[in-house]
Amino acid sequence: MSHYTQWYATPGGQPRLLLVDDHQLNIRVMYEMFRHEFDVFIALNGEQALEKCYELHPDLILLDVVMPRMDGYEVCRRLKADPELADIPVIFITSHFDEADEVRGFELGAVDFIHKPVNPIITKARVKTQLQLKQQADLLRTISQVDGLTGIANxxxxxxxxxxxxxxxxxxxxxxxxxxxxxxxxxxxxxxxxxxxxxxxxxxxxxxxxxxxxxxxxxxxxxxxxxxxxxxxxxxxxxxxxxxxxxxxxxxxxxxxxxxxxxxxxxxxxxxxxxxxxxxxxxxxxxxxxxxxxxxxxxxxxxxxxxxxxxxx
Incomplete structure (x- = not known):
């Protein structure tokens, strides 16, 4: 883990947000946007993002599309192919607006797209909406997986x-x-x-x-x-x-x-x-x-x- 990544990790009891971007300036802007409301973790490339997902199982991922070696689409594909990680919502961050790219992202399992330069108010609203949806889905999943008599797992x-x-x-x-x-x-x-x-x-x-x-x-x-x-x-x-x-x-x-x-x-x-x-x-x-x-x-x-x-x- 880089010193930069360690400095930004803020463990606690809040929802865990993973920011993935190879540009540290973009990371800094996003971190400042969310650090007061979420536990924010950082990955500077696709490989590191997958490692952190296994380590932390974040509640939501903000994922840059264009990155060297492994782009955001490939990261998303690998996440959704693994049952251990498939339930983590992914929001793509991109500086390009192309319908075909967005269709590709949604087909891979992304829940939303946010375009750069990001609008803090809209971005925070979209993140909160997806976290609420995940919380509701997790609750329904939990209810369906509990034994009605004993209260333990079924x-x-x-x-x-x-x-x-x-x-x-x-x-x-x-x-x-x-x-x-x-x-x-x-x-x-x-x-x-x-x-x-x-x-x-x-x-x-x-x-x-x-x-x-x-x-x-x-x-x-x-x-x-x-x-x-x-x-x-x-x-x-x-x-x-x-x-x-x-x-x-x-x-x-x-x-x-x-x-x-x-x-x-x-x-x-x-x-x-x-x-x-x-x-x-x-x-x-x-x-x-x-x-x-x-x-x-x-x-x-x-x-x-x-x-x-x-x-x-």
Missing amino acids: RRRFDQQLELDWRSCCRTQEPLSLLMLDIDYFKQYNDEFGHLAGDECLRQVAKTMQQAMGRPYDLLARFGGEEFAVLLPRTDLTGAQYLAQNMLQKIVQLALPHPLTPGGIITLSAGLSSTVPQEQNQPRQLLQQADQLLYKAKQQGRAQLQSSHWAGV
Whole structure:
């Protein structure tokens, strides 16, 4: 990162705006325009812009069209081709007015064009409008990805996040761990106490597991019925084992009565698989490995964790 870029980075709790332009004078003008209302980050070329998108996942990108080596169109194309980055709105900044160029930009996925010299009032209004639209879209997406009973992520969100985490860890060659958990003898619990009590049990278990999660980018999801799944990117087998054992212990400490289990309380069985993702493998294979280990935990007496490292194929 250049000294210039470091000087302009203003981390905080506001929306993150990425400015991409190879001319530092243009950057300075845009930075002064937005620095009081947004966290502003800078990229001076296309390659740096893509790096910062992976690092920061900005809320909006103001992207110059004409840049050396990689122009704005190519940056936008690569962003929209990557599911990890495709939802970031892109506004092109250009000194040329050409309908064909604008059509090309919109076809690539841009949400707006702003022409130089920029009008501060109009530019800020357009940026705020796109941020509001993104916020609304994010809210709707979140609602559609939450399990209605437990309030944690649902299967749809899990499937999407597994793909994203797999791609990310494959790119960085960092470990990805996947934990599958199942409430022991849950059918018998429902038969004994009724489905309303079963629903409350699911809520209590989900809440307790969520409290045991350590990092904001780890994901706990209801996989289906009484089964849960945990995604742990950038976590090796040892770290994932620690979290999994802690999670099982927290459920034991919860001490929800279940007279039809050997210990008289609700317990969990768990299967854990960890790998460093490779392009020749698929995320569903890691899921299958974790599911097989969960089955092994059940076969060997339940209320336990079975885990292993998966080397791929």
